[in-house]
Amino acid sequence: MGTVTDSPAVWASHLRKRYKRRTAVDGVSFTVGRGEVLGLLGPNGAGKTSVIKMMLGLVRPDAGEVMLLGRPHTDPRSRERVGYLPELFRYQPWLSADEVLRLHVRLAGVTIGDRDRRETLSLVGLADRAADRVGGFSKGMQQRLGLAVALVARPDLVVLDEPTSALDPLGRADVRDLLLSLKDRGVAVLLNSHLIGEVERVCDRVMILDHGRVAASGTLAELLGRRSLRLTLSEVGAEAAAVLSPFTAEDGVYTVAMPADVPTLVADLVGRGVRVHAVEPARMSLEERLLEVLREKS
Numbered sequence: 027m028g029t030v031t032d033s034p035a036v037w038a039s040h041l042r043k044r045y046k047r048r049t050a051v052d053g054v055s056f057t058v059g060r061g062e063v064l065g066l067l068g069p070n071g072a073g074k075t076s077v078i079k080m081m082l083g084l085v086r087p088d089a090g091e092v093m094l095l096g097r098p099h100t101d102p103r104s105r106e107r108v109g110y111l112p113e114l115f116r117y118q119p120w121l122s123a124d125e126v127l128r129l130h131v132r133l134a135g136v137t138i139g140d141r142d143r144r145e146t147l148s149l150v151g152l153a154d155r156a157a158d159r160v161g162g163f164s165k166g167m168q169q170r171l172g173l174a175v176a177l178v179a180r181p182d183l184v185v186l187d188e189p190t191s192a193l194d195p196l197g198r199a200d201v202r203d204l205l206l207s208l209k210d211r212g213v214a215v216l217l218n219s220h221l222i223g224e225v226e227r228v229c230d231r232v233m234i235l236d237h238g239r240v241a242a243s244g245t246l247a248e249l250l251g252r253r254s255l256r257l258t259l260s261e262v263g264a265e266a267a268a269v270l271s272p273f274t275a276e277d278g279v280y281t282v283a284m285p286a287d288v289p290t291l292v293a294d295l296v297g298r299g300v301r302v303h304a305v306e307p308a309r310m311s312l313e314e315r316l317l318e319v320l321r322e323k324s
């Protein structure tokens with residue numbers, strides 16, 4: 027039997043939830059390892075937020091089990107080391123940013139000093155707004171404060187439901203860096219985001235939900251397949267085509283499995299009279315894969 031610290035950050039098994047006659051989540055199982063970033067993708071209404079809420083004990087599952095950081099999620103201690111940024115939230119508009127953090131630190135029952143609170147606000151780009159009332163914050167600033175609330179108690183697991191929906195491009199890039207630094211510190215992250223590029227850049231693994239079920243899941247390499255090489259060529263004779271085999275070609279762009287040695291392949295082609303206009307690595311994007319998975323299922 028493993029100890030609490032070597033168990034995964036999240037272990038969820040066969041979660042199920044119905045709202046009246048509508049099945050929102052239908053047998054979803056997954057794990058998030060320590061220090062791993064799991065991305066949750068799927069169309070509107072797929073059940074992503076429902077999974078998160080059940081996981082955190084905010085909605086009671088009809089069936090299924092969850093362990094958070096080695097403890098059943100029904101045990102209040104399981105949530106002590108969990109930071110959560112909800113999808114829709116509003117803080118007390120009369121409080122300052124620092125007071126909101128203070129309140130959440132008190133609710134979490136942990137001791138976090140003034141310096142740590144200041145550092146957390148500066149981490150999310152709100153250092154100079156600590157004393158300002160939240161009621162006067164823009165949507166993006168509220169979202170940054172939400173992130174600070176999720177991070178202030180130094181959690182081992184962070185659950186972020188659409189953390190960047192209101193952020194400008196610079197803010198999104200900041201959050202990406204923040205997620206990567208959490209990962210470096212061994213913090214596990216569950217990220218629900220419609221921003222596929224963001225998920226592709228920071229996540230170790232991705233779970234795609236559709237109609238309440240897991241439509242696909244795996245590492246990016248597993249989901250996106252092997253990398254390939256795209257060559258824009260002309261004057262490709264039969265001999266050169268044999269060197270490229272097997273390939274797919276469209277309008278002079280040849281796609282082959284990534285060779286062990288790209289310069290040798292290019293030299294070989296040139297030696298056979300081929301004109302090489304461009305050579306670039308290629309892989310299906312996560313967006314293409316997501317659409318493919320959702321179309322297969324519908």
Ligand SMILES: Nc1ncnc2c1ncn2[C@@H]1O[C@H](COP(=O)(O)OP(=O)(O)OP(=O)(O)O)[C@@H](O)[C@H]1O
Pocket residue numbers: 045048049050068069070071072073074075076077
């Ligand atoms: N409190 C509720 N009462 C009734 N139905 C609900 C409730 N919460 C969620 N649902 C339904 O459950 C399904 C899944 O909703 P959920 O919010 O989990 O989806 P989502 O994948 O997070 O969607 P989005 O990307 O739009 O945020 C939807 O059909 C939704 O209408």
